[in-house]
Amino acid sequence: MKFGICTLALVPLRLEQAHRSEMVSQVLFGELFEILDEEADWTSIRLLDTDYLGWIQNGQFQKLDGLDMQHYLTGKPSIVGRAGGVLSTDTAQFQLCHGTKLYLTGENTMNFPSLKLTYQGDINPFSKNQFQSQVAQLALSYKNTxxxxxxxxxxxxxxxxxxxxIYSCFDLSLPRDAYQQAEMGQTVDFISEIKVGDLAFFDNVEGRITHVGIMLDRDMIIHASAKVRVDRMDTEGIFNAELNRYSHKLRIVKRYL
Structure with a gap:
């Protein structure tokens, strides 16, 4: 097996090996992946954390052998906090976005092959036992994104x-796509039983799950639709007051903790 690591703050993961191809996801700095196929300008990868597949442009990552990867992972896993931070080398620096996972030594450096990297900035403070008390505030900080x-x-x-x-900041791992996330967790049978942090899923006219949002309480949901927004939800789905209609049809509510 061949492995690689993203060496830029945030890069596109494409469906096919072309800039015009659909961006199916993004790869954050430090994310590890298996190299599946190598072309002249693009490389097909499988992200190790989520098994997500796509193409990344050559020059946006560094190859690792097994020993280099294990050496990098000896650092303490830390997540960049909401205020973000800066990663520096001897000659350059770049901004890291919230949610980036780093493996840091005691000096806030990384065991990175052939390059010294130093992190300065915010570190995510949350753990699983703070999920109920902090998830709504963290999610709301993304409003209007x-x-x-x-x-x-x-x-x-x-x-x-x-x-x-949002879940990753509480050490809770979810797959990348909404339909995959809906396959996990425990079903919440009644709207009256919804708790903060539960995920609500919505389907399209073909019955496929295509949307997900985070419940703030039994009635309100925060979700990304044109922007990250807060709307009212009931047994029918999400009601968009600006449009004066239901925008998403409720399928199921799931709990993960």
């Missing part, structure tokens, strides 16, 4: 990227 198909950051995010990112 623009919707971006395949997006995973405060600079543009899609619905399942939003739920995945």
């Amino acid at each position: 623009p919707y971006l198909w395949g997006g995973r950051s405060q600079w543009g995010i899609d619905c399942s990227g939003f739920s995945q990112l």
Whole structure:
């Protein structure tokens, strides 16, 4: 097996090996992947954390052998906090977005092959036992973030990227897409039993789950639709007051903790 690691803050993951191809997701700095196929300008990869597949442009990552990867992972896993931070080398620096996972030594450096990297900035403070008390506040901090198909950051995010990112800050791992997330967790049978942080899923006219949002309480949901927004939800689905109609049809509510 061949492995690689993303060496830029945030890069597109394409459906096919072309800039015009659909961006199915994004790869954040430090994310590890298996290299499946190599072309002249593009490489087909499988992300190790989520098994997600796509094409990344050559020059946006560094190849790793097994020993280099294990050495990198000896650092303490840390997540960049909401205020973000800066990663520096001897000659350059770049901004890291919230949710980026780093493996840091005691000096806030990384065991990275052939390159010294130092992180300065915010570190995510949350753990699983703070989920109920803090998830709503963290999710609300993304309000008005623009919707971006395949997006995973405060600079543009899609619905399942939003739920995945917020959950990751509480050490809760979710797959990338809404339909995959809906296959996990425990079903919440009644609207009256909804708790903060539960995920609500919505289907299209063909019955396919295509949307997800995070419940703030029994009646209100935060989700990415044109932008990250807060709307009312009932047994029918999400009611968009601006449009004066239901925008998404409720399929199921799931709990993960």
